[in-house]
Amino acid sequence: xxxxxxxxxxxxxxxxxxxxxxxxxxxxxxxxxxxxxxxxxxxxxxxxxxxxxxxxxxxxxxxxxxxxxxxxxxxxxxxxxxxxxxxxxxxxxxxxxxxxxxxxxxxxxxxxxxxxxxxxxxxxxxxxxxxxxxxxxxxxxxxxxxxxxxxxxxxxxxxxxxxxxxxxxxxxxxxxxxxxxxxxxxxxxxxxxxxxxxxxxxxxxxxxxxxxxxxxxxxxxxxxxxxxxxxxxxxxxxxxxxxxxxxxxxxxxxxxxxxxxxxxxxxxxxxxxxxxxxxxxxxxxxxxxxxxxxxxxxxxxxxxxxxxxxxxxxxxxxxxxxxxxxxxxxxxxxxxxxxxxxxxxxxxxxxxxxxxxxxxxxxxxxxxxxxxxxxxxxxxxxxxxxxxxxxxxxxxxxxxxxxxxxxxxxxxxxxxxxxxxxxxxxxxxxxxxxxxxxxxxxxxxxxxxxxxxxxxxxxxxxxxxxxxxxxxxxxxxxxxxxxxxxxxxxxxxxxxxxxxxxxxxxxxxxxxxxxxxxxx
Numbered sequence: 081x082x083x084x085x086x087x088x089x090x091x092x093x094x095x096x097x098x099x100x101x102x103x104x105x106x107x108x109x110x111x112x113x114x115x116x117x118x119x120x121x122x123x124x125x126x127x128x129x130x131x132x133x134x135x136x137x138x139x140x141x142x143x144x145x146x147x148x149x150x151x152x153x154x155x156x157x158x159x160x161x162x163x164x165x166x167x168x169x170x171x172x173x174x175x176x177x178x179x180x181x182x183x184x185x186x187x188x189x190x191x192x193x194x195x196x197x198x199x200x201x202x203x204x205x206x207x208x209x210x211x212x213x214x215x216x217x218x219x220x221x222x223x224x225x226x227x228x229x230x231x232x233x234x235x236x237x238x239x240x241x242x243x244x245x246x247x248x249x250x251x252x253x254x255x256x257x258x259x260x261x262x263x264x265x266x267x268x269x270x271x272x273x274x275x276x277x278x279x280x281x282x283x284x285x286x287x288x289x290x291x292x293x294x295x296x297x298x299x300x301x302x303x304x305x306x307x308x309x310x311x312x313x314x315x316x317x318x319x320x321x322x323x324x325x326x327x328x329x330x331x332x333x334x335x336x337x338x339x340x341x342x343x344x345x346x347x348x349x350x351x352x353x354x355x356x357x358x359x360x361x362x363x364x365x366x367x368x369x370x371x372x373x374x375x376x377x378x379x380x381x382x383x384x385x386x387x388x389x390x391x392x393x394x395x396x397x398x399x400x401x402x403x404x405x406x407x408x409x410x411x412x413x414x415x416x417x418x419x420x421x422x423x424x425x426x427x428x429x430x431x432x433x434x435x436x437x438x439x440x441x442x443x444x445x446x447x448x449x450x451x452x453x454x455x456x457x458x459x460x461x462x463x464x465x466x467x468x469x470x471x472x473x474x475x476x477x478x479x480x481x482x483x484x485x486x487x488x489x490x491x492x493x494x495x496x497x498x499x500x501x502x503x504x505x506x507x508x509x510x511x512x513x514x515x516x517x518x519x520x521x522x523x524x525x526x527x528x529x530x531x532x533x534x535x536x537x538x539x540x541x542x543x544x545x546x547x548x549x550x551x552x553x554x555x556x557x558x559x560x561x562x563x564x565x566x567x568x569x570x571x572x573x574x575x576x577x578x579x580x581x582x583x584x585x586x587x588x589x590x591x592x593x594x595x596x597x598x599x600x
Contacts, residue, residue: 083105085109087109087113091182091183093386096179097287097290112200113200113201116188117197122398123136123268127150132147134395153267158266164231165228166228166231167220167232168218174212176287178212178283180226180280181233182207182283183277183279183282184274184277184279199266203237206256210245215280220281220503221489221499221500225275226278226279231275236252238252239252239263240253276393278412278415285415285509291513292426294573294579295429295513298578299367299433302523303364308542309534311448313351319335329376330372330376331368334372344538344539346538347539349536363435384418385418388414394410395407397409412501413500415502415506416502416505419502419506420483423483426512427478430516431478436523453529455557459559473518474519485501521569524578541581541583544583548581552572
């Protein structure tokens with residue numbers, strides 16, 4: 081099984097995905113545990129200091145001016161976790177919980193938070209044991225970090241609250257005992273260190289980037305098949321034309337579409353002077369520009385994630401020279417902004433996909449295809465309502481594109497008077513990505529049927545995609561129960577099977593990486 085080492089060097093987005101989605105194990109590097117122990121000595125030395133130190137000898141948030149007696153400081157940490165574990169709503173997905181656990185563990189292992197090594201080791205043991213604290217969807221304002229979600233994890237570390245193990249909800253104490261893990265009694269500073277981070281929103285950003293690496297390729301594939309099936313031209317995708325506007329993402333998408341259409345008999349069949357159309361509709365001709373914008377946005381978001389993945393986010397933080405200093409690094413603004421940015425481009429890619437689908441169904445614009453691609457129009461409705469489904473999803477995606485990060489509701493008696501709402505931005509992005517996957521599946525299903533209704537054969541790569549779809553979904557014919565067909569093609573998009581059939585990664589520009597980013 082893959083093992084991710086914490087503390088030996090920076091984590092990558094792919095490492096987060098490996099732990100969150102594929103169950104990779106974690107190991108704490110010995111040098112990280114040494115750094116944690118050294119920093120803990122600084123906190124211990126301040127335990128009896130008469131000067132106030134936030135989170136060590138004071139209350140939290142608006143209660144930061146309240147002094148806490150030494151005898152009450154363990155109870156202070158426990159009370160913090162119990163009171164802050166106040167989330168509500170449907171439980172978030174296990175992969176999200178695993179991602180936020182890994183990312184908080186990463187920060188703890190930097191040695192900048194002041195926790196004891198036992199806290200780091202126990203946190204890692206919970207993750208490896210598949211003990212996933214139950215975290216409600218609502219409760220984080222993205223500042224001071226994802227407080228409520230992380231508090232539910234810390235509560236489980238203490239042996240309290242509920243967890244999921246193999247999808248079954250159990251008391252945390254019972255699950256820890258079954259795994260041979262001793263609950264942790266928190267000492268000074270540790271409760272605060274466990275909850276003051278942007279780990280939930282960052283984890284969801286990493287997962288979204290993994291999804292978009294696949295879905296933006298699928299969008300290029302769907303666009304190519306629509307160009308082919310709608311008798312469009314591949315001329316606008318020429319490399320010299322794209323070079324006139326040298327955005328890296330645009331170039332990558334155009335190269336993919338160009339390669340997918342290479343050698344297509346359908347494209348060649350109408351390339352002569354008898355075709356009087358001057359240019360295709362925007363939804364065909366401008367696909368590289370829209371898809372490329374999404375690629376460049378994901379590129380920018382990846383750079384933000386990479387900075388966050390080498391950051392030590394806590395408040396107060398123990399500096400390299402041994403000071404304990406309050407700061408604002410827990411504010412989620414950098415992550416929240418790119419989460420919202422991604423939701424915007426997701427909506428735009430889906431909107432263009434729906435427009436291409438609609439062209440297939442309208443005989444006035446489909447260049448000879450039957451209405452709604454129906455076998456017997458009038459008796460049959462063909463794919464009419466599949467486009468309705470797309471339209472409904474796209475409409476929702478436009479609403480989800482409204483930025484969460486422009487909102488702020490002050491909290492903690494105005495101590496936390498400007499918050500990022502990054503957790504909310506991440507949650508809506510997950511829903512938007514789910515919608516994009518469905519929209520692209522419907523376009524692929526529609527384009528496959530439209531291509532099959534043409535007299536000429538498709539290209540080699542698009543033909544292979546149609547063959548892969550036909551292994552699960554029948555071709556044109558009398559109307560049938562359509563929802564299973566949509567679900568089947570969606571599964572092929574989700575698994576990457578359609579991309580494998582098209583051998584799309586063979587078409588990637590030499591400088592493009594796994595996230596669709598291209599060196600400039």
